[in-house]
Amino acid sequence: MDATRIAMETLGRPITNTAILGAFAKVTGMVSLESLERAVLGQWPGKIGEVNVRAVRRAYEEANDPVDVSGVEGIKVKRLSFLDRDVSSWRIFRPEIDAEKCVGCRRCYIFCPEVAISMAEGKAVINYQYCKGCGICYEECPAKAISFEEEAI
Amino acid sequence: MSKPFPLTRLGDEEFIDPANQACQGCAGSIVARIVSKALGPNIVRQEVACCGPAFGNIRAPSIYAEIFEGAGAMMTGLSRGLKRRGREDITVVGIIGDGGTVDIGFQGLSAAAERNEDFIWIVYDNEAYMNTGGQRSSATTKYAYTTTTPVGEISRGKPERKKNVPLLVAAHNVPYVATASVSFPEDLIGKLRYAQGLKGFRFIHISAPCPTGWGFNPKDTIKVGREMVLSGLAPLRGRRRQDPEAHLQAEGAEARQGGPEDAGQVPPRHRPRGRGDPGGCHGVLGAPHIKGRRPPLLTPITNLFRSNT
Amino acid sequence: MEKWEVMVGNKAVAYAAKLARVKYIPSFPITPQTTIVQYLADMIANGELDAEYVTVEGELTAQASALTAAAAGVRSFTATSGPGLLYMHHPMHATSGARLPVVMAVIHRSVKGMQPDHSDMMAQRDTSWMMFECENSQELLDTGIMCFKIAEDERVRLPAIFAGDGYILSYTAEPVELPPQEEVDAFLPPYKPSIPLLPEQAEEMRMWMLRSWGFGRDPQDAWKVQHDAMEAAKTVIKEVNEEYGKWFSRRYGNGLVEEYMCDGAEAVIIAMGTIASTARVAIRNLQKRGEPVGLVKLKSFKPFPAEEFRRIGPQVKAMGVVDRNISCGTGGIVFGNVRDSMYDLEERPRTLQFHTGMRGKEVKVMDIERIAEKTLRAARGEKVAPLVEWV
Numbered sequence: 001m002d003a004t005r006i007a008m009e010t011l012g013r014p015i016t017n018t019a020i021l022g023a024f025a026k027v028t029g030m031v032s033l034e035s036l037e038r039a040v041l042g043q044w045p046g047k048i049g050e051v052n053v054r055a056v057r058r059a060y061e062e063a064n065d066p067v068d069v070s071g072v073e074g075i076k077v078k079r080l081s082f083l084d085r086d087v088s089s090w091r092i093f094r095p096e097i098d099a100e101k102c103v104g105c106r107r108c109y110i111f112c113p114e115v116a117i118s119m120a121e122g123k124a125v126i127n128y129q130y131c132k133g134c135g136i137c138y139e140e141c142p143a144k145a146i147s148f149e150e151e152a153i
Numbered sequence: 154m155s156k157p158f159p160l161t162r163l164g165d166e167e168f169i170d171p172a173n174q175a176c177q178g179c180a181g182s183i184v185a186r187i188v189s190k191a192l193g194p195n196i197v198r199q200e201v202a203c204c205g206p207a208f209g210n211i212r213a214p215s216i217y218a219e220i221f222e223g224a225g226a227m228m229t230g231l232s233r234g235l236k237r238r239g240r241e242d243i244t245v246v247g248i249i250g251d252g253g254t255v256d257i258g259f260q261g262l263s264a265a266a267e268r269n270e271d272f273i274w275i276v277y278d279n280e281a282y283m284n285t286g287g288q289r290s291s292a293t294t295k296y297a298y299t300t301t302t303p304v305g306e307i308s309r310g311k312p313e314r315k316k317n318v319p320l321l322v323a324a325h326n327v328p329y330v331a332t333a334s335v336s337f338p339e340d341l342i343g344k345l346r347y348a349q350g351l352k353g354f355r356f357i358h359i360s361a362p363c364p365t366g367w368g369f370n371p372k373d374t375i376k377v378g379r380e381m382v383l384s385g386l387a388p389l390r391g392r393r394r395q396d397p398e399a400h401l402q403a404e405g406a407e408a409r410q411g412g413p414e415d416a417g418q419v420p421p422r423h424r425p426r427g428r429g430d431p432g433g434c435h436g437v438l439g440a441p442h443i444k445g446r447r448p449p450l451l452t453p454i455t456n457l458f459r460s461n462t
Numbered sequence: 463m464e465k466w467e468v469m470v471g472n473k474a475v476a477y478a479a480k481l482a483r484v485k486y487i488p489s490f491p492i493t494p495q496t497t498i499v500q501y502l503a504d505m506i507a508n509g510e511l512d513a514e515y516v517t518v519e520g521e522l523t524a525q526a527s528a529l530t531a532a533a534a535g536v537r538s539f540t541a542t543s544g545p546g547l548l549y550m551h552h553p554m555h556a557t558s559g560a561r562l563p564v565v566m567a568v569i570h571r572s573v574k575g576m577q578p579d580h581s582d583m584m585a586q587r588d589t590s591w592m593m594f595e596c597e598n599s600q601e602l603l604d605t606g607i608m609c610f611k612i613a614e615d616e617r618v619r620l621p622a623i624f625a626g627d628g629y630i631l632s633y634t635a636e637p638v639e640l641p642p643q644e645e646v647d648a649f650l651p652p653y654k655p656s657i658p659l660l661p662e663q664a665e666e667m668r669m670w671m672l673r674s675w676g677f678g679r680d681p682q683d684a685w686k687v688q689h690d691a692m693e694a695a696k697t698v699i700k701e702v703n704e705e706y707g708k709w710f711s712r713r714y715g716n717g718l719v720e721e722y723m724c725d726g727a728e729a730v731i732i733a734m735g736t737i738a739s740t741a742r743v744a745i746r747n748l749q750k751r752g753e754p755v756g757l758v759k760l761k762s763f764k765p766f767p768a769e770e771f772r773r774i775g776p777q778v779k780a781m782g783v784v785d786r787n788i789s790c791g792t793g794g795i796v797f798g799n800v801r802d803s804m805y806d807l808e809e810r811p812r813t814l815q816f817h818t819g820m821r822g823k824e825v826k827v828m829d830i831e832r833i834a835e836k837t838l839r840a841a842r843g844e845k846v847a848p849l850v851e852w853v
Contacts, residue, residue, distance in 0.1 A: 085172040106160040110338045111375050113182030113208070115171035130171040134178035134364075135372025148372070195661050199530070214659045214667035216533050218556040223526035226518070226553075230486065230527030231659075233514040234534025237485045243661060261526075264519035 001063045004092060008150065010055040014092040018052040022059030027066050033057070087114065091133030094151040099123045101145030108137035108146065155331070155347035155391055157339035158191070168194050168212055175208040178371025180335045180361035180378065182208040184277045185248060187338055189213070191345035192273075196244045197235065199228045201258070203250030204284045205277075224249045225261025228272045236271070244349055245272035251292035252282045255318050266325040266354050273348050273355045276318070277335075278387075279363035287366040291316040294386065294462050298368075319358050320458035323392055328353040330458075331391040334360045336378030340389055351393075360387035385461040392457055465640045471631035474599040474638050475541060475567045476501035478606025478624075479511075481646040482565075484539040485653075486514045486531035488524035492546040493576055494628035495569040499541060525550035525557065525564075532562040535655030537610065539564070543628060544571030544582045551586060557621045558590035558688060560674070561656065563613035566591075567606065568625040569632045570735070577822020578628040580734070580787040583763075584795050590688045592622040592695055593764040597739040599636045602626045604712055605761075607641070611650050611702050617694045619656060627736045627786075629822070641710050649709050692765045699762055715759065718767035721774070723749055724756030729811075729841035730774065731782040731834050732758045732800060737818070737825050741784070744830035748838075755834040760796065768803035775804040780812040782837030784830070786819040793850065812840050818853035829853050 001023050003016040010019075018040060025031050036056055041049040097108075104122040116130035117137060126137075138148035168189040175182045181204050189211045198215035200206050201224045206217055218227060224247050232245040254262055254276040262274065281299045282288040289299040289311050296310040304310055323330040328351050333341040341359065348355040362378050364371040381387040469477075475498045479487065487506075489499035505511040514531070518524045521542050528538040542550065547568055557564050570578040573585060583593055594609065596602045602624065609622040626632065658666035676684050696718060703717030714720055723745050724730055733741050738759040745757045758774060758781075760767075775781070785794030792798065797815045804810045816833050819825045833853060840846045 085170060087172045090177060106163070110160055110163075110187065111183060113175065113177075113179050113186070113374075114173065115167055115169055115186060119165065127171070132172070132177045134374075135370070136178055136374055139372040140375050194664070197534075197659055197661060212664050212668075213661050214664050216530055216560075216657070216659060217671070218526070218529070218553070218560070220522075220526050220553050220556055223522065223553060226523035226526035227530040229516060229518070229523070230488075230530030230532075230538075231534050233486055233516060233527070234531035234536045234538075237514055237531075237536045238534060238655075240660065260519060261523060264523065267519075268516065 001059055003059060006055055006058050006062070008092075010051050010058060019055045019059040022056035023063035025056075026060045026063040029066065033060050086129050087132045088129055091131060091151050093133045093135060093148050094128075095126060095131065095133065095135065095138050096147045096149075097124050097126060097137075098145045098147070101143050103143045103145070105142060107140050107142065111136050111140050154393060155340075155343040158342040158346060159339060163190060163342070170210040170212060173208045173210045175204065176363075176365045176371070178364045178374045179204070179208055180279065180363060180374050181205065181248075181277045183335050183374070184275070184359055184361055185209065185211055187335070187341055188246070188248060188275060188345060191342040192244055192246060192349055195242060196246050197231060199224060199231060199245070199247035199249075201227070201247075201249060201253050202284070203253050204279070205248055205250060207284070209248070221253055222257040223261060224253050224258045224274070225263075225265035225270075228274070229265055229268070229270045232270055232272045241271075246275060247272065248275045248277055250282075250284070251276060251278045251280060252290045254278075255292045255316050256290050262322070263325065266322055266327050266356070269327065269353045271352055271354070273345075273357065275345075275357045275359065277359050277361040278318075279361050279366060280315070281363070281366050283363050283366045287363075292318065299366075315460065315462040317458060317460040319356070319390065320454060320460065322356045322358075323454045323458055325354075326394055327356060328394050329355040329392070330358075331356070332358045332360070332387065332389055332458075334378050334382045334387055334389060335362075336360075336375045337382060337389060344391060347391075388461070390457055392454065465642070466637055467640060468635050468637050469599065470497070470633050470635050471599040471602050471626055472497040472569065472633070473501050474603040475569075475606060475624075475626075476505065477638075477640055478567075478603045479539045480505055481603075481641065481643060482537065482539070482607055482610045482650060483511075483647070484513055484565075485536035486516075486528060486538040488516045488518045488527050488538075488540050490518050490521050490524050490540075490542070490546065492521070492543050492571070494571060494578075494632045495541045495543040495546070495567070497632070498567060498569070521546040521549040522553060525553040525566075528564045528566075529553055529557040529560065529562050532557070532564050533560060533655075533657045533659055535653070535657075535659070537653040538562075539566070541567040541569065543569045544573055544576075547582045548573060548585060551589065554586060554589040554591060554621075559684070561619040561688075561691070562621060563610070563619055564621040565606070565609045565613055566621070566623050567602075568623050570625055570627045572821045575821050576628075578630060578786075579820040579822065580625075580785075581820070583623060583625055584787045584789070586623075587764065587795065590620060590692065591764065592618075592620055592692070592762070594622065594624045594762055595734040595738075595760065596624060596626045596631070597736050597759065599626075599631055599634075599638050600712070601714060602631060603638055603640070604706060604710070604714070607646060607650065608702050608706050612695065612698050614651075614653060615695075615698045615702075618691050618698050620688070620691050620695065625735070630736045645709055649705070695765050696762075696767060696769075699765075714761055716770075718762040718765075719770045719774075720759040720761060722757040722759060724758065724774070724777075727754045727756035727778055729754075729780040729782065729834070729837045730756045730758050730778050731784060731830070731837055732760055732796065733784040733830075734760045734763060734796065735786065737784055737786060737830070740825055740827055741830045741834075743827045744834055747827070747831060748834050753835065753838055755838050763796070766799045766803070768799075771800055771803040772807060775807055775811055776809045778811050778841065779843075780814065780837050780841035782814045782816060782833050782840075784816045784818060784833060786817075788817055788820070814840055814846070815850040816853050817851070825853075 003019040200217040302311040707713030783797040
């Protein structure tokens with residue numbers, strides 16, 4: 001279940017908490033959908049609550065039925081530490097620099113909080129291992145040379 | 154006085170590790186990057202409990218202690234100790250949050266300023282105690298929402314005005330006080346390098362918007378910072394103290410070379426003219442340059458640093 | 463060449479710092495320690511001592527700046543009392559946590575007033591600082607110099623307090639012998655910076671930071687290494703005490719405790735600081751009357767010399783512990799430590815608790831004589847009461 005997509009389509013922001021709660025309710029059966037919706041509306045009255053309820057419902061529908069995983073071998077997950085300096089998983093949106101349009105003004109270079117942008121032959125280049133997808137480069141580029149689209153997972 | 158430093162003159166060498174643990178779009182991270190580029194590698198830093206250690210990936214050594222209130226004290230010990238060790242060439246610098254500067258750290262700030270300790274105090278001002286979730290500090294702007302001054306039925310945001318810190322520090326008559334913004338990097342780099350060429354207590358107050366705490370999209374960090382300056386909420390100012398005996402001359406400006414750009418480039422020297430160095434005030438609003446007689450202390454400072462918040 | 467001078471205790475402390483060639487002195491006044499930092503200011507102004515002297519705005523700054531100066535690579539010293547010591551509690555943990563050998567003189571002042579008791583130092587008991595008590599001005603000077611050597615030893619690297627009772631020592635004049643500077647220089651090697659804080663050491667510093675934050679290790683290790691260093695300090699204290707004795711003909715027991723007239727004693731009393739000095743007279747009086755009571759002077763409060771008490775315990779039938787402090791709701795702190803150290807012994811003495819001298823209450827020879835006599839009666843099997851007595 002793609003919580004990010006559900007959140008983007010219902011809330012307009014990549015905030016996945018309520019969608020994940022909906023999936024959790026479905027998969028574990030520990031809380032009913034009605035209770036969850038009531039809790040969400042109680043937390044955020046009005047429009048915000050309504051769109052979050054929509055996120056909860058869609059996630060609930062799209063999530064799988066509970067599956068028996070007792071026979072499945074554990075998956076080895078690589079434990080990331082800050083020493084690895086890999087923040088690419090933080091991204092929802094991905095900036096892409098069009099080298100033709102880039103004028104080498106260095107504004108994206110100096111404004112990148114992660115030092116992900118360097119200059120090569122007068123053009124800005126992004127190192128995607130270091131890019132968190134904050135969007136500052138996209139916003140600040142005076143030549144509109146940077147696109148900022150949702151990243152395919 | 155300081156001059157804006159063109160980005161095209163910045164060298165390629167980085168003095169900071171990429172990709173830190175701070176939020177997306179953190180202005181503090183940008184400040185740390187700019188500071189490390191402007192001051193170069195010959196620095197020793199102080200870190201206290203604030204967002205600083207989260208984005209504190211500058212490679213130069215730093216001493217971190219959770220003594221939140223002790224930034225002034227600890228930088229005093231650092232600079233005095235290094236001086237005793239014969240290493241006055243090293244710039245001692247601290248990138249401290251607004252809380253550790255204007256609230257819990259204010260005693261240390263005032264005392265270090267009064268003693269004219271030899272270091273650069275850089276405050277990145279995100280206008281709240283952001284590292285603990287965004288509680289109000291005295292640097293929070295009036296009416297702003299924080300978790301301890303929330304907006305509700307009865308009260309709406311912080312009732313008090315923002316404490317005018319540059320004015321207070323300037324009233325200690327320290328060698329250099331400046332305000333800057335993360336959105337104006339040329340001005341900020343110029344001020345940092347200028348400060349590095351001076352001795353004594355130097356204070357640079359950087360407006361650093363926080364997307365997480367202020368509730369805006371991370372891509373707008375620089376845009377919000379720019380609006381802060383242009384609207385007059387965080388104007389760019391600088392003041393160097395008048396010093397007839399030119400004590401502020403760096404002993405061998407080469408030793409305090411700032412920035413890693415073209416070889417041989419040194420920060421501008423500050424030579425006395427005629428009857429001693431009259432100091433100077435400049436700013437966005439252009440307070441008049443005062444020649445000749447030693448001017449009174451407070452009026453130009455209050456004029457220059459008057460607050461709009 | 464020996465040099466004798468009649469001086470007050472505070473001056474002896476100042477001389478200790480001077481002879482140790484300290485390089486960073488943050489100074490803030492508080493009665494009854496104030497004249498220490500004033501003497502140091504005079505010494506610097508007259509060119510007798512070459513050091514950074516910073517008149518800070520409070521004791522917290524004094525401690526926080528002493529710790530970073532020590533980290534930056536210079537020998538640091540400060541002095542305080544009572545509430546000033548309380549005010550620097552926060553940075554004290556950072557100093558010991560970073561294993562920085564800052565040395566501090568504490569001139570005892572009660573937390574409940576201006577007069578002396580040990581409550582100020584006891585409030586810092588668990589900050590992982592070493593703590594030594596002195597009973598006269600000579601001991602203040604000697605212990606001060608020894609502290610630098612103990613604290614800076616590679617096996618220890620913990621900060622140290624050397625303490626003396628306010629007014630009784632600080633403002634009372636006694637003859638004190640000043641060891642010659644050249645001999646102190648030979649005894650005390652130059653300070654070695656332990657933290658790679660210079661810009662050219664950036665890589666090393668990164669590793670140091672990670673290690674100090676405990677990466678890849680059991681989170682409890684940060685405490686364990688400090689505790690181990692404290693335990694190792696016991697050996698170092700004894701060595702330094704012995705070496706000091708060889709150089710300057712003065713040693714203080716074995717460095718941890720001093721046993722006075724304990725041969726053949728049936729009972730002992732235990733005391734720290736100036737109470738021990740008064741107790742010597744009381745013990746001599748009792749011994750003259752044929753009453754076999756001895757005195758164990760506790761010099762090293764932290765690290766607490768549990769092994770010494772385990773050795774002395776089986777030799778006597780009763781111990782009377784004189785505490786110039788109290789942990790309200792529990793009891794005397796030295797008393798608790800003494801009993802705790804002997805709990806597992808096959809044969810252990812009875813222990814009696816005495817509180818005296820608090821908030822500056824005068825401790826007279828006859829008070830100590832009474833305490834010693836009561837302890838002796840307990841040693842001889844008498845049922846004595848109360849077991850806790852406020853003298």
